[in-house]
Amino acid sequence: MQEHIVIIGNGISGVTTARHIRKASDKKITIISSETDYFFSRTALMYVYMGHMKYEHTKPYEDYFWKKNRIDLKRAFVKNVDHQNKQLHLSGGEQMSYDKLVLAVGSKPNKFGWPGENLNGVQGLYSKQDLDLLEKNAPNNETCKRAVVVGGGLIGIEMVEMLLTRDIPVTFLVREHSFWNSVLPEGESAMLNRHIKSHHVDLRLGVNLESIQGDAQGNVTSIIIKETGEEIACDVVGLTAGVTPNVDFLKNSGIGIGRGVKVNPMLETNIKDIYAIGDCAEQHEGINGRRPIEAVWYTGRMMGEALAQTLTGNPTPYNPGHWFNSAKFMDIEYQTYGWVFAKPKAGNTHFHWIHKDDDKCITIEMEETSRTFLGINNFDIRLRHELLDKWLTEGRSTDYVLEHLKDANFDPEFYKHYESEILEAYNKAYGTSIVPKKKSWKRIFA
Numbered sequence: 001m002q003e004h005i006v007i008i009g010n011g012i013s014g015v016t017t018a019r020h021i022r023k024a025s026d027k028k029i030t031i032i033s034s035e036t037d038y039f040f041s042r043t044a045l046m047y048v049y050m051g052h053m054k055y056e057h058t059k060p061y062e063d064y065f066w067k068k069n070r071i072d073l074k075r076a077f078v079k080n081v082d083h084q085n086k087q088l089h090l091s092g093g094e095q096m097s098y099d100k101l102v103l104a105v106g107s108k109p110n111k112f113g114w115p116g117e118n119l120n121g122v123q124g125l126y127s128k129q130d131l132d133l134l135e136k137n138a139p140n141n142e143t144c145k146r147a148v149v150v151g152g153g154l155i156g157i158e159m160v161e162m163l164l165t166r167d168i169p170v171t172f173l174v175r176e177h178s179f180w181n182s183v184l185p186e187g188e189s190a191m192l193n194r195h196i197k198s199h200h201v202d203l204r205l206g207v208n209l210e211s212i213q214g215d216a217q218g219n220v221t222s223i224i225i226k227e228t229g230e231e232i233a234c235d236v237v238g239l240t241a242g243v244t245p246n247v248d249f250l251k252n253s254g255i256g257i258g259r260g261v262k263v264n265p266m267l268e269t270n271i272k273d274i275y276a277i278g279d280c281a282e283q284h285e286g287i288n289g290r291r292p293i294e295a296v297w298y299t300g301r302m303m304g305e306a307l308a309q310t311l312t313g314n315p316t317p318y319n320p321g322h323w324f325n326s327a328k329f330m331d332i333e334y335q336t337y338g339w340v341f342a343k344p345k346a347g348n349t350h351f352h353w354i355h356k357d358d359d360k361c362i363t364i365e366m367e368e369t370s371r372t373f374l375g376i377n378n379f380d381i382r383l384r385h386e387l388l389d390k391w392l393t394e395g396r397s398t399d400y401v402l403e404h405l406k407d408a409n410f411d412p413e414f415y416k417h418y419e420s421e422i423l424e425a426y427n428k429a430y431g432t433s434i435v436p437k438k439k440s441w442k443r444i445f446a
């Protein structure tokens, strides 16, 4: 009989696994999801609310793709996993058996037991249902006269940007004394504070949410700030204080759980024939200096690709290369390659350059004595991923990277380039006299 692989979760990690299993085998594949019928791009949800695209456009594959590729889709919630009998118990009382099970169940927004967190108008931003809810709660600035967004991370700033496109005034509560400064070095974080404020956001730094107040109908009316006791009237509260693996339904299943589902580099759990990938997977120890849980799109995709190989007879550990990520802070694009920490690690130092217009900057983390290049954050200057990755692998010096920075510049020729300015600042800081090399396509594709 054909082996039946069941995948719980139709996000990027589950779907990547299914697609790659199908490429390499004829196995029976079922994907179960309680969220939507079809896979969509979670990272594009914001653009639907902002009117840049329709929900339909967030689906990377046509609806006929799944049938054509013999990937069965099942819309249901898995209530629990009986690994002894290899059975899943679904909402509605149905059961489904599996030979191999892939847990790709993603994350859920954090809630910290704030008084009032379940009032109408209080919501997270994660799922398609959250998008629909935001459309209902904040269609315009008549229904929603003010929104408060709680939590200064990547999803928080997305939600702020979304609400601004409907001319809804926003108060943004950030616990840290500067935006996302647990991740970003001070100069970058400070630039983003100014950027956020320039969009007329009421940015409150260094404050915590005390409670959310509601009326007799259970609708949110205001929030109270812990440190000052100030009450801010609002109709919507966005809770965007991070995410946690969505593993509550697995708690008594016998599958090893920490913060997420515990896996080894082969993405195996403690139970035979059960694997976990994407946001919900937690490595026993981070691989190649990376974090044990990485709730990012690319990680889900890479894990899905590796696991599909293993499940089709080509055992492949998850072995991510250098860390990279990208995001957008309103008008400012951000990319990161390698490791740049908020404060340089012991023995390392930062080189920081910021453009006079206050909307572009870079920070490089390097070893202090050898000036070995360890990572770069770049804001509103696009760089070539493959080249940065190569330089990190080759252990290049920062002098070399800056000398060849023109090769890494991804922007088309007609964009203004900033390499000379960056190099001038670097030469001044380190007493070097590096001259920028002309861009070389030969080197880029070497």
Ligand SMILES: Cc1cc2nc3c(=O)[nH]c(=O)nc-3n(C[C@H](O)[C@H](O)[C@H](O)COP(=O)(O)OP(=O)(O)OC[C@H]3O[C@@H](n4cnc5c(N)ncnc54)[C@H](O)[C@@H]3O)c2cc1C
Pocket (backbone or CB within 6 Å): 008, 009, 010, 011, 012, 013, 014, 032, 033, 034, 035, 036, 042, 043, 045, 046, 076, 077, 078, 079, 104, 105, 106, 107, 125, 126, 127, 155, 158, 246, 249, 277, 278, 279, 280, 294, 295, 296, 297, 298, 300, 325, 326, 327, 328
């Ligand atoms: C608003 C937003 C913006 C983001 N932007 C970026 C970005 O710019 N760059 C980036 O790298 N990352 C970004 N991320 C993170 C990225 O989207 C996630 O890391 C990625 O989508 C996780 O994929 P996944 O397949 O692991 O899980 P998910 O996409 O969460 O999919 C899991 C699915 O499983 C379903 N499920 C869970 N439990 C069950 C159950 N018991 N039964 C049935 N179904 C179940 C869930 O409903 C869900 O549909 C963003 C996330 C959000 C919310």
